Amino acid sequence: MITAQNEKRTTYAAPFEGKIKIDGILDDEAWFMAPITTGFTENEPEPNTTPSQQTEVKIIYNDQGVYFGAFMHDTQADKILKELSVRDKRNNTDWFRVLIDTYRDGLNGFAFTVTAAGVQQDTKFAGGDEDENWDAVWQSEVLIHERGWNAELFIPYSAIRFPNTDIQHWNLQLAREIRREREQSFWNPLDPNFEGFVNQAGHLEGIKNIESPVRLSITPYITGYLQNNKDNGVSETGTSYNAGMDLKYGINDAFTLDMTLVPDFGQVQTDNQVLNLSPFEVFFDENRQFFTEGLELFDRGRLFYTRRVGGRPINFRDAQNSLVDGEKIIENPARVQLYNASKISGRTSSGTGIGFFNAVSSETNATIESLSGEKRQVQTSPLTNYNVLTIDQNLPNNSRVSIMNTNVLRRGSTYDANTIGAFIDLNSKSQAYRFSGSYMRSEQYFSKMENNN
Numbered sequence: 001m002i003t004a005q006n007e008k009r010t011t012y013a014a015p016f017e018g019k020i021k022i023d024g025i026l027d028d029e030a031w032f033m034a035p036i037t038t039g040f041t042e043n044e045p046e047p048n049t050t051p052s053q054q055t056e057v058k059i060i061y062n063d064q065g066v067y068f069g070a071f072m073h074d075t076q077a078d079k080i081l082k083e084l085s086v087r088d089k090r091n092n093t094d095w096f097r098v099l100i101d102t103y104r105d106g107l108n109g110f111a112f113t114v115t116a117a118g119v120q121q122d123t124k125f126a127g128g129d130e131d132e133n134w135d136a137v138w139q140s141e142v143l144i145h146e147r148g149w150n151a152e153l154f155i156p157y158s159a160i161r162f163p164n165t166d167i168q169h170w171n172l173q174l175a176r177e178i179r180r181e182r183e184q185s186f187w188n189p190l191d192p193n194f195e196g197f198v199n200q201a202g203h204l205e206g207i208k209n210i211e212s213p214v215r216l217s218i219t220p221y222i223t224g225y226l227q228n229n230k231d232n233g234v235s236e237t238g239t240s241y242n243a244g245m246d247l248k249y250g251i252n253d254a255f256t257l258d259m260t261l262v263p264d265f266g267q268v269q270t271d272n273q274v275l276n277l278s279p280f281e282v283f284f285d286e287n288r289q290f291f292t293e294g295l296e297l298f299d300r301g302r303l304f305y306t307r308r309v310g311g312r313p314i315n316f317r318d319a320q321n322s323l324v325d326g327e328k329i330i331e332n333p334a335r336v337q338l339y340n341a342s343k344i345s346g347r348t349s350s351g352t353g354i355g356f357f358n359a360v361s362s363e364t365n366a367t368i369e370s371l372s373g374e375k376r377q378v379q380t381s382p383l384t385n386y387n388v389l390t391i392d393q394n395l396p397n398n399s400r401v402s403i404m405n406t407n408v409l410r411r412g413s414t415y416d417a418n419t420i421g422a423f424i425d426l427n428s429k430s431q432a433y434r435f436s437g438s439y440m441r442s443e444q445y446f447s448k449m450e451n452n453n
């Protein structure tokens with residue numbers, strides 16, 4: 001059943017008990033009790049036209065999560081593109097997407113995409129920004145057959161956040177791309193003259209009496225490293241070990257606590273080398289999982305660059321600059337070790353987003369050796385404490401206002417810093433006009449010793 005509501009379409013999810021098998025076949029009994037959601041509208045390349053192929057979707061739910069079963073009709077099934085790729089990359093392939101805006105604020109949402117090759121992509125939307133580094137735990141399977149292809153998705157409640165109410169009122173968008181035609185279609189039509197994507201979703205009703213599960217995850221780890229170095233033909237072998245723990249806890253339906261103790265990012269994908277001849281810093285993507293999840297509230301005005309936390313020592317070159325004749329650098333760590341990091345983030349049902357981040361990194365020293373074998377140490381980074389606080393308020397017409405403060409405190413004579421920013425985005429009711437403004441102020445604080453020098 002589909003109805004019109006305030007120029008937005010509405011569909012319904014059907015309840016069921018028990019479990020179904022996620023295999024892409026869509027032959028479980030629960031699927032036959034669900035209404036069909038169809039009538040997609042093409043957006044690319046010809047907006048507001050009928051797509052070349054029909055799409056049918058069914059939605060069911062139980063006490064574990066929400067299930068989506070999609071049947072993508074295709075009269076040329078042998079031409080369905082299904083290029084295999086890594087997770088979060090669609091490449092040259094057909095795909096099907098589900099977008100859920102659980103608070104119906106038109107600004108924030110969770111998107112789950114599966115390609116015809118079975119590759120998953122998940123994205124978190126926050127205030128018009130997209131975070132494709134966000135990774136959730138969900139299930140999907142696809143099946144290509146002579147009439148097209150199927151996609152079956154299971155989104156557990158633990159993967160999303162939603163209001164603590166008996167009856168849920170969510171926004172929903174369904175999308176499909178036929179890659180060979182470069183054709184994209186959406187269940188709730190997109191107006192190309194209307195800015196935004198999440199705010200143009202339709203409505204999903206029927207979900208009620210569900211509860212947020214206890215969201216607690218504890219992941220201890222231990223890693224070992226074997227180093228083999230050769231100096232003047234002499235081989236030296238050494239070992240090192242690290243141990244730590246990651247914790248994620250859902251404080252309530254809106255806020256989540258993430259903590260990491262003595263993290264080891266040695267397995268994280270390295271950056272591509274960049275020849276930077278400009279006077280400005282190169283901004284690299286963040287690949288460390290702790291810093292890629294739940295940080296969308298902190299991504300305003302680029303005030304908070306996470307790569308500086310646990311990154312290169314601030315005085316890394318001091319070791320080289322302090323060398324005298326006959327000395328050489330034995331060890332100069334390129335990364336600072338984090339003792340711990342934690343963040344609390346979430347958004348209330350009234351649209352107020354709050355985020356707090358704290359991290360402490362250890363003192364880092366380089367080791368220098370003289371010709372006589374005497375060793376000395378040069379501090380390249382002091383004990384450092386990072387703090388970030390941000391408050392973001394959703395306003396009518398998909399508008400928002402935010403304030404943020406970042407602060408870094410360093411032990412010793414190395415400077416401290418504080419930055420404050422305020423941001424506002426206002427949209428007219430028709431979305432035809434938009435005003436954006438920002439104010440940022442950055443300050444550095446030096447010790448008296450440095451000022452005297």
